[in-house]
Amino acid sequence: MNIALDMMGGDFAPLEAVKGLQLFLSEKQNNLTLTLIGDTEKIRPLLDQYQIDSKSISLFHSEQIIGMHEHPTKAMKEKPQSSIAIGFHLLATSKVDAFISAGNTGAMLVGSLFSIKAIEGISRPAIGAYIPRENGELSLLIDVGLNADCKPENLSQFALLGTLFARHILNFETPRVALINVGEEEGKGNLLCQGAYPLLKENSKLNFIGNIEGRDLLMNKAEIYVCDGFTGNVLLKFAESFYDIIQKRNIRDEFLNRFNFEIYGGVPVLGVNKPVIIGHGISHSGAFNNMIKMAQKMIENNFIEKIKSNFINV
Amino acid sequence: MNIALDMMGGDFAPLEAVKGLQLFLSEKQNNLTLTLIGDTEKIRPLLDQYQIDSKSISLFHSEQIIGMHEHPTKAMKEKPQSSIAIGFHLLATSKVDAFISAGNTGAMLVGSLFSIKAIEGISRPAIGAYIPRENGELSLLIDVGLNADCKPENLSQFALLGTLFARHILNFETPRVALINVGEEEGKGNLLCQGAYPLLKENSKLNFIGNIEGRDLLMNKAEIYVCDGFTGNVLLKFAESFYDIIQKRNIRDEFLNRFNFEIYGGVPVLGVNKPVIIGHGISHSGAFNNMIKMAQKMIENNFIEKIKSNFINV
Structure with missing residues (x-):
């Protein structure tokens, strides 16, 4: 197993990536190789300093960096030697089994869609993000940004992608799916929800519990919250800002601390042909550690194959 | 000035409405009449108990009540003697100048749209709700539920309605308008936002500052947040649930307490021909007091006329 990690992505690169790596390697014996992509001159001293075992890693030098605010499509085209472009190249050519970056989100999406591409039968890949529930568990909000405008069929596919992720990665055997809406009754909501509800209800692969409200x-109502990428993105960022304020106001509370989205690591791009995980720009060592673990679990559980088999003839 | 108040609406009716009335009347000398609609047998003893000055009020008996979970259109048709139906009748026939209820929201909307009707030139009335900002001020989120599916033109009208409300009721002279979106740059977002952005930018009556994210x-970025009623409704209810959790967890914080939406009173239906204010089902005395004040201010400032003059030839 070989997981590629972009060492130049995120606000605290490459230091926090190296520290995350150290955490990961210290926790248990792993039978995997981590391909570290980045400026080797900058990375090597840090690897020494944090005593990263050279047997577990392989360095891949990259000349360029895609900045956090660069235009994604343009940057991916003009910077083939960037750590993100190289990561996708390694993944597309099966040199590595997964790719993780906390860099430019747009570039990660461009790479996922155009270099790795959607799994056959999936019209729109999506991004899932964790929402902490009051009972201590996590729900998956999908989509949080890939698809601002959706059709009912897309939401039905998001629901199945989320179901498979919740089952195989989050260990919920029969995860409940809910449609985010403005009312509980069937028939409520915008045209998208009105169209999606019957599709979700009829889909025998889903444990659909109906609409839920904001x-x-x-x-503790469902493990998967389905919505279009516009609604999901606005909701997720609003929730993130709540945590910022809680921090600023020095409020310490176990539940509210779980709104620190950084602790979960990154968000998976679901529906593409390989495991891709996108980290938050402010990712620290713990986030990198968790992203590597998520990638490892996705590979170990043959997660992509499980998606493929569920989308054949769908 | 005559303001009609539904005494039977809300979870704590009619007691909290009476207590709210007492609060309102105790705060300052008012030159207005409050028309109290409800079951007079239930209301009269409470008016005595709370020593409500009979000179300030006029009782209007209603036989029926529309329950919180009744189907709005059906209930409004089948219960012409309900407090909500009577309230709208009094308002439509100019017997009163404003109508307030914390009862069935759907019935309040049906009454607003079909009995009071949209102001000429306004294709879709909307509901505005307060969002507390970190700096202690309030922003208006519009729409939060009347229009699940919108066209760009609707959002532009919401922006102007919100601007007029923020100027004349919230006292912001040049309120800033922002479009809720998934990114800051023009051209970002779903088709609705892509279409609405240029309309907002070109509208000389608006102080449009561009997109804002969740x-x-x-x-402290804008006084008015414009979005479709689906997004606004999900966001508002999510924010409300945050406050519930904060309460449950016994967190006491001045800023977080401002997420107690009840303190603001109710939300105005903007774009209809008369002042209509809808209260939260859980409204207590303070909410009723604030709703009466908001109605009073809307009447005193000729708010409806100001809207009309701004939508002539728009």
């Missing part, structure tokens, strides 16, 4: 997201 | 809503 006020239910933190309750 | 993470900016609690910051």
Whole structure:
């Protein structure tokens, strides 16, 4: 197993990536190789300093960096020697089994869609993000940004992608799916929800529990919250800002601390042909550690194959 | 000035409405009449108990009540003697100047749209709700539920309605308008936002500052947040649930307490021909007091006329 890690992505690169690596390697014996992509001159001294075992890693030098605010498509085209472009090249050519970066999100999406591409039968890959529930568990909000405009069929596919992720990665055997809406009754909501509801209800691969409202997201009602990428993105960023304020105001609370989205690592791009994980720009060592673990679990569980088999003839 | 108040609406009716009335009347000398609609047998003893000055009020008996979970259109048709139906009748026939209820929200909307009707030139009335900003001020989120599916033109009208409300009721002279979106740059977002952005930018009656993301809503960036009613409704209910959790966890914080949406009173239906204010089902005395004050201010400032003059030839 070989997992590629972009060492130049995120606000604290490459230091926090190296520290995350150290954490990961210290926790248990791993039978995997980590391909570290980045400026080797900058990375090597840090690897020495943090005593990273050279048997576990392989260095891949990259000349260029895609900045956090660069235009994604343009940057991916003009910077083939960037750590993100190289990561996708290694992944597309099966030199590595997964790719992780906390760099430019747009570039990660461009790479996922155009270099790795959607799994056959999936019209729109999506991004899932964790939402902490009051009971201590996590739900997956999908989509949080890839698809601003959706059709009902897309939401139905997001629901199945989320179900498979919740089952095989989050260990919920029969995860409940809910449609985010403005009311509980069938028939409520915008045209998208009105169209998606019957599709979700009829899909025998889903454990669909119906609509839920904004006020239910933190309750123990479902493991998967389905919505278009516009709604999901606005909701997720709003929740993130809540945590910022809690921090600023020096409020310490176990539940509210779980709104520190950084602790979960990154968000998976679901529906593409290889495991791709996108980290938050502010990722620290713990986030990198968790992203490597998520990638490892996705590979160990043959997660991509499980998605493929569920989308054949769908 | 005559303001009609539904005494039977809300979870704590009619007691909290009476207590709210007492609060309102105790705060300052008012030259207005409050028309109290409800079951007079239930209301009269409470008015005595709370020593409500009979000179300030006029009782209007209603036989029926529309329950919180009744189907709005059906209930409004089948219960013409309900407090909500009577309230709208009094308002439509100019017997009163404003109508307030914490009862069935759907019935309040049906009454607003079909009995009071949209102001000429306004294709879709909307509901505005307060969002507390970190700096202690309030922003208006519009729409939060009347229009699940919107066209760009609707969002532009919401922006102007919000601007007029923020100027004349919230006292912001040149309120800033922001479009809720998934990114800051023009051209970002779903088709609705892509279409609405240029309309907002070109509208000389608006102080449009551009897109804002979910993470900016609690910051001091704008006084009016424009979005479709689906997004607004999900966001508002999510924010409300945050406050519930904060309460449950016994967290006491001045800023977080401002997420107790009840303190603001109710939300105005903007774009209809008369002042209509909808209260939260859980409204207590303070909410009723604030709703009466908001109605009073809307009447005193000729708010409806100001809207009308701004939508002539728009």
